Amino acid sequence: MTRGKQKEQARERAQKLADKNKGGKSQIGARAAGLKISCPTCKAPVANYKLLQVHMEAKHPKDTIPPESSFTT
Ligand SMILES: [Zn+2]
Known part of the structure; x- marks a missing residue:
């Protein structure tokens, strides 16, 4: 039970990090387009x-x- 939860948390953390990186990239793009x-x-x-x-x-x-x-x- 606890192991499964840890895996889930790790996946969530990785997803959050990926979103963060994506957001940073698109922000730079928007600034250049501005x-x-x-x-x-x-x-x-x-x-x-x-x-x-x-x-x-x-x-x-x-x-x-x-x-x-x-x-x-
Ligand atoms: Zn000038």
């Missing part, structure tokens, strides 16, 4: 408009940041 906009000045890919603002202020302080609406379409 790179939809790029810097209009140097064409560097940026994940979102907020990061573009940060990038523009840091790398191209003399350039005007285009409005967010120009990226959402």
Whole structure:
């Protein structure tokens, strides 16, 4: 009885670990797919408009940041 339960627990643990690894992989994929906009000045890919603002202020302080609406379409 106890042996069978231990086996079951081991299988559950292995399954959980596999799920965890799968989840990590898909999360990275989703993040890569999220790179939809790029810097209009140097064409560097940026994940979102907020990061573009940060990038523009840091790398191209003399350039005007285009409005967010120009990226959402
Ligand atoms: Zn740039």
